Amino acid sequence: MTGSPSGLFGELFVDGEMAAAMSDRALLHGMLGFEAMLASALEAESMAPQGTADVIARQCDPDLYDIVEIGRAATLAGNPAIPLVKALTARVAAVAPEQAKWVHFGATSQDVIDSGYVHVIGCGLKLIDLRLVRLASAMRVLAETHRTTPMIGRTFLQQAVPITFGVKTALWLDPLLESRHALHDILAAPVVQLAGAAGTLAALGDEGDRVQARFVELTLGAGSSLIPWHAQRHRIARLAAELGILTGNLGKIARDIGLMAQTEIGEVAEPEAPGKGGSSAMPHKRNPVLCTLILAAAQRAPSLVATMLSALPHEHERALGGWHAEWPTLPELFKVAGSALAQTITLIERLQVFPERMRANIDLTQGLVMSERVSLALAAALGKAKAHHLLEEASRACIAQNRHLREVLAAMPAVTEHLTAEALADLFDPTTYRGASDAIIDRVLARAAQAPLPRAAAPTREYRIIDA
Structure with missing residues (x-):
């Protein structure tokens, strides 16, 4: 991982890469990208004069703006788009006064912020996709290596019948593959927002439909909805739910491994490292810290998902609080899911497996x-x-x-x-009592080995105007 969030807890709850993807700068980059693409659409449809898009785009560099100052002004304005548009307009007016009026022309604050978050979401989903690929690869190796390694299956926390560690690992992997497909579909179909004050683009008059279509074409290439989603938040809620499901499934893996790593069980152990998993009071302790952090994420995610779901009933054409509740919640959910993924990768790639202990636990009840x-x-x-x-x-x-x-x-x-x-x-030979285990493992491995999903393009073209 690159970078490190500052603070007393370091990277326990968010890693540097995901923190950067969800940062204020990333959102600012997306918001400015919206303004640059809007200017391009206005010029392409002959509403704004030639050269307008270039003039405005040159002022859409995030490094030209003071995030702290914008935030201070947002406290009074109610959202960061208002002071940002004011600052951008001032910069354009300083170099081309006659073209300053085309900044943000026909748009509304929610268009800027929603489209900005589309960029942030795209960055986060790409990172999660890469991590899911890496985790799936490690789990495929684990499942194949331990295809026939016998261990005891447990129901209601009690010994049931023998299974294999390979089938257990395959069943960890399968829902993660489902999550990857679901999240990849969302990544591959981003929807930007340009709808104006009440969703009708009335300020653009008869040109509204053409400008909107051109904006979407320039931004995404094709495929985005032309229907305003100011108050229709189902896509955002669905994304939140998928992130919550992913994090919960990672928690399932951590729960199983934590239980298997108990002193009395001893079937697996977390990766060893100097200073890892120690106790301030008991020198002999080797605590499952990775499992602990993954489970902490799994316990935090549901409340964040619940916030996103509770924000769904927006009032009329613009929400009175529901939209605003999304702003801090969705990035936090990405941080939680991303951190859990990073911790699970480390856990699975270097997991210590003890087949002899698995066999001993099968024999524990004397047949x-x-x-x-x-x-x-x-x-x-x-x-x-x-x-x-x-x-x-x-x-x-x-x-x-x-x-x-x-x-x-x-x-x-x-x-x-x-x-x-x-x-x-x-x-009484547990190695020959595998039932359909091999078939189950083969199905999951075949699904994991399918041709890789295509890499989605950057979620919007405006985000490539200026390097983040």
């Missing part, structure tokens, strides 16, 4: 976890109910006598009449 398999084998001869009852009786004896279930069964004539010692031994 009880294989009772289902033996019962099914006996059912063919005894019937399902009788076989089940026989295994219940044998399981109680196993616990009471502290003997392996195989030994108890080998001493029961009702069992040995139908199963030889060799057959019993085979039935």
Whole structure:
């Protein structure tokens, strides 16, 4: 990761790359890009004189503006677009007074801010997409490497039946692939905003429709909606929900690994590093700090998603608070999801796996976890109910006598009449009790290995006018 957020918590909750993508400068860059493209559209449709777009674009460099000063003025104005447009107009007027009137012509503050956030969202989604690709690659390796590594499956936190670590990893991966497709679709179909004061572009008169179409063409190339979304926020809410789902699935991975890393279980361990996971009081501790941070993100994300969903009912043609609630919330959700992704990449790429401990935990109950398999084998001869009852009786004896279930069964004539010692031994081999595990793993790996999704172009052309 590049860069480091300053502060007492360092990069525990947000990494430098995502912080930069969600920064005030990134938003300012997008807002100025909107103004530059609007000028281009006005000139292309012969509303503004030739040369207007170039004059305005030259003043759309984020480095020309004082973010702190704009923020101070935004406190009084109610949003940052108002002081930004004022500052941009002043700069244009200083070099070409006759063209200053075309700055922000026909637009409204929400057009500027919404389109600015389209840029920010695009930057964030590209970063998340890259991280999902990297994480998926690491998890594919883990699933294939441990395709046949037996471990105990657990339901209600209790031992159930053997599975493989490969199938567990594949089931971690599958929902992440779904998230990548969903988020990539959003990245590939950005929708900018140019609708004017109440969504009708009335200030542009009969030219409004043509200017808007040209603006979208110049900005995105094609494909963006020409319908105003000042008060229709379903796309933003859907994006928030997808980020929340992604973060929750990362939390599932962290939860499983944290439980598997418990001292008494010891099946996996987080990557080792000097000073990592220590305790201020207990020198022997090796805390699962990556899992802790991923789970912290998973616990924070739902409230942020809820804020975005609660902001959906905007009043009439412009929201009274709902739109404003989105401003700090969506970037924070990107930071939370991005941080969780970064931590999960580190966790999975360097995860320590201990197959011998996995096997030891299968054997912990002296064969009880294989009772289902033996019962099914006996059912063919005894019937399902009788076989089940026989295994219940044998399981109680196993616990009471502290003997392996195989030994108890080998001493029961009702069992040995139908199963030889060799057959019993085979039935207690967890490596051969995989069911459809290989098929499940193959399906997930095939999905992960499909041709990579196409890299989406930059979300809007205005953001390439001036390098961020």
